[in-house]
Amino acid sequence: MSVLKITGGRSLSGSLRVQGAKNSALPLLAASVMTEGLSVFRNCPHLTDVEATVAILRHVGCRVYEEGDALYVDASGPISPEVPDALMRRMRSSVIFLGALLGRCGEAVLSLPGGCELGPRPVDLHLLALRTLGAEVEVSGGRLCCRAAGLKGGHIVLPSVSVGATENAVLAAVRATGSTVITGAAREPEIADLQEYLRACGALVTGAGSGVIRVQGVKKLRGAEKRVMPDRIAAATYLAACASAGGRVRLYDVCPAHMVPVLQALERMGCGVTAGENLIALERRGALRSPGPIITRPYPGFPTDAQPPLMAASLKADGVTVMIETIFESRYRHVPALRGMGADIRAAGKTAVIRGVDALHGTEVLASDLRGGAALAVAALSAEGETVIRGMEHVDRGYEDMAGALSALGAEAVLEHEGDADDG
Ligand code: UD1
Numbered sequence: 001m002s003v004l005k006i007t008g009g010r011s012l013s014g015s016l017r018v019q020g021a022k023n024s025a026l027p028l029l030a031a032s033v034m035t036e037g038l039s040v041f042r043n044c045p046h047l048t049d050v051e052a053t054v055a056i057l058r059h060v061g062c063r064v065y066e067e068g069d070a071l072y073v074d075a076s077g078p079i080s081p082e083v084p085d086a087l088m089r090r091m092r093s094s095v096i097f098l099g100a101l102l103g104r105c106g107e108a109v110l111s112l113p114g115g116c117e118l119g120p121r122p123v124d125l126h127l128l129a130l131r132t133l134g135a136e137v138e139v140s141g142g143r144l145c146c147r148a149a150g151l152k153g154g155h156i157v158l159p160s161v162s163v164g165a166t167e168n169a170v171l172a173a174v175r176a177t178g179s180t181v182i183t184g185a186a187r188e189p190e191i192a193d194l195q196e197y198l199r200a201c202g203a204l205v206t207g208a209g210s211g212v213i214r215v216q217g218v219k220k221l222r223g224a225e226k227r228v229m230p231d232r233i234a235a236a237t238y239l240a241a242c243a244s245a246g247g248r249v250r251l252y253d254v255c256p257a258h259m260v261p262v263l264q265a266l267e268r269m270g271c272g273v274t275a276g277e278n279l280i281a282l283e284r285r286g287a288l289r290s291p292g293p294i295i296t297r298p299y300p301g302f303p304t305d306a307q308p309p310l311m312a313a314s315l316k317a318d319g320v321t322v323m324i325e326t327i328f329e330s331r332y333r334h335v336p337a338l339r340g341m342g343a344d345i346r347a348a349g350k351t352a353v354i355r356g357v358d359a360l361h362g363t364e365v366l367a368s369d370l371r372g373g374a375a376l377a378v379a380a381l382s383a384e385g386e387t388v389i390r391g392m393e394h395v396d397r398g399y400e401d402m403a404g405a406l407s408a409l410g411a412e413a414v415l416e417h418e419g420d421a422d423d424g
Contacts (some may be wrong), residue, residue, distance in 0.1 A: 002392040004403055006410040008362060008379035011247030014409050016344045018235045019045040019400040020228035023093075024190040027167045028197050028226060029053045030096040033062060034104045034175060037223030043253075044071040044228050046146050052090035056083055056097060058286040060081045075223070080286045081105035085142070091397075094165060095123055098146060098173030102135060107144045112139065125158055125165035138340050147370050148413040153178030153217055161186045161298040166213070167194060174203045182213040188299040189258045200224035203334035214424075229279075230259045234399060237374045238264075239282045240309035241406065243271050244316075244382035248283040249366045249409055256280050261302040265291040265310060269317055274390035290319035290356065296327050308375035313381055314354055315343045321354040331375075332371030337365035341376075341383055358386060370398045379403060381411055 020043035030053065034038040044050060053062050056205075060083065063074040081101045088094050088111040090278070094271040101108035112123065123144075127137050135148040153176045156169050166186040173180035185191070187209055197206035201224045204216035234255045241251040243266055256263065256275035263273050263280070268291040272283040291314060296304040304327040314321040317339065325331045332347040339345055340363055362385035365371025373395035380387035389395075392415065395402055402413035 001418045002396065003418055004170070004377060004389040004392050004414045005386055005396070005414045005416065006362075006377060006389070006406070007386045008245070008360070008411055009128050010245065010381075010412055011360040012242045012245045012249050012409040013247045013404060015250040015252060016405055016409055017232050018187045018251050020239070021045070021190060021193070021231035022047055022049055022398045023163070023188075023233070024030070024193040025050055025094050026053050026093050027190065027194050028228060029071075030100045030134050031171055031194060031198060032056060032223070033060060033075050033079060033097070033100045034171065035221040036076050037076055037247060037370065038072060038074045039223040041073070041203075042069055042225070042227040045231065045400045047396065047398060047400060052087070052094070052281065054089070056087050057096060058144060059083065059087055060101065081109055082269070082286060083110040085111040093164065095126060096167055096171070098126060098144070099130065099168035100310040102130060102146050102148060103172050103175035106148055106150070107255070110144055111201050112144050125160065125162045126168045129156045129158065129165055129169035129182070133172050133180065135172070148372060150273055151176035151217075152178040153215070156180060156182045156320065158182065158184035163191065164399060165189050166191055170194065170198070170208070170213060173217065174198055174205065174221070176215075176217040177404040178217055180215040180217070181214070183211065184390070185211050185213045186298055188212060189229065189232070192228055197226040199228065200226065216373045217413065219275060230254045232370070233268050233291045234305065235259060235280065235304040235405045236303070237309040237399070238263045238377045238409070239280065240264055240313040241381055241411070242282050242409070243269060243284050243288060243313040244378045245411065246284050248281065250279055250281045253280040254278060254280050260300065262306050262310070265302070268292055271313065287358040288314070288317035290314060293322045293324065295324040298327070303329060304328055305371050306330060308371040309378045311345075311352065311354060312375040312378035313339065315357060315360060316382055317356045319356060320355075323352045323354070325350050325352070325391070326348070333368035334375045337376055338379055341379055341387065342366060343379070348415040361385055364388045364390065367394045370394050374399065374402070377413070381406070
């Protein structure tokens with residue numbers, strides 16, 4: 001088990017290059033299985049979720065190797081449509097292989113992603129999209145079997161916004177015959193990043209980033225080179241860290257246009273935020289104020305993934321902060337740990353009410369999930385004494401060396417592996 005120890009009270013300063021986006025890298029890597037060639041992904045973050053995706057790619061028959069900062073995926077050989085249960089379980093978002101394998105092999109056999117730490121994660125919208133294109137779906141013994149002798153373009157109407165279902169719909173449509181229109185599509189920038197890669201591979205896709213995506217099917221895709229877009233959630237987390245600890249940081253390799261609601265919330269808290277083309281500077285000198293109500297929404301609204309770190313930054317802010325989580329059911333699992341650090345938070349259903357306190361204190365806490373774990377680190381930076389965060393393997397799914405990043409900004413943060421021999 002990895003443990004992050006943070007001694008609070010130091011303000012942050014300096015510059016940090018922000019990692020490539022997890023939520024872009026995973027669908028891009030899955031999509032590479034549909035090409036019959038070699039793809040090169042630059043700026044691919046080093047994350048355990050990326051390792052899990054690579055394990056699936058290798059299992060189905062791709063050759064994957066790293067060279068310098070690039071990850072190469074060679075999908076030119078035969079590809080198997082089956083992903084074993086053990087590999088599926090390592091990562092929730094492996095469901096994205098459904099559309100990719102169906103598009104490449106005409107078949108996909110994988111296990112159903114069950115509930116997860118954020119509440120149930122159904123796949124009905126994914127299946128609706130694939131069925132609309134003519135796939136037959138069978139579910140038995142927890143295995144999901146999708147087959148289509150030939151996918152046919154159609155009109156996919158998504159009744160509610162889902163990032164993963166939109167991505168699966170696009171992937172399946174790319175190799176279907178004829179044209180597909182996806183309405184009710186999620187508008188997240190990671191979907192536009194996927195479109196950019198698919199177009200470089202020879203796919204005919206337009207409209208990603210809007211609610212309507214159009215795809216004209218093609219027979220074959222070639223490999224392509226792609227730079228993974230910056231991670232807007234990691235960037236939001238490090239800005240929240242500076243808001244919490246105080247000081248001044250500059251993040252580069254970021255896209256401020258993707259982060260408008262987060263930057264506005266930080267400004268409402270009293271932080272000075274300056275955005276350039278690829279950089280964001282944040283300065284916090286005095287006391288923080290409540291940002292006012294924060295309601296999570298699909299893009300371009302306030303991202304659910306940024307809610308826990310922003311909550312952590314508002315624990316000592318003057319006034320009352322109300323957060324309303326509209327995307328996931330169980331997104332307040334980090335609240336008991338924050339309360340254990342002295343925070344005044346009441347959470348019930350979708351709503352959390354935070355009353356600013358004068359001080360937080362370090363203690364031992366357990367990361368409940370990826371972003372909840374990040375929230376504990378953000379809170380620890382402004383707590384008195386040492387906070388010991390266990391369960392950092394959740395955080396390693398989405399943050400590249402968080403301890404290193406925080407230390408580079410001047411925090412006292414050390415990652416330890418419990419059970420490691422003491423070589424003293
Ligand atoms: C993606 C992101 C995740 C982020 C989430 C919402 C990746 C790898 N992960 O997850 O970090 O928190 O978007 O921005 O990109 N739903 C259904 N039926 C379905 C699919 C989803 O009801 O078939 C519901 C979900 O339970 C949830 C909501 O739709 O309440 C949004 O989920 P979705 O956008 O699909 O999230 P993911 O793609 O899994």
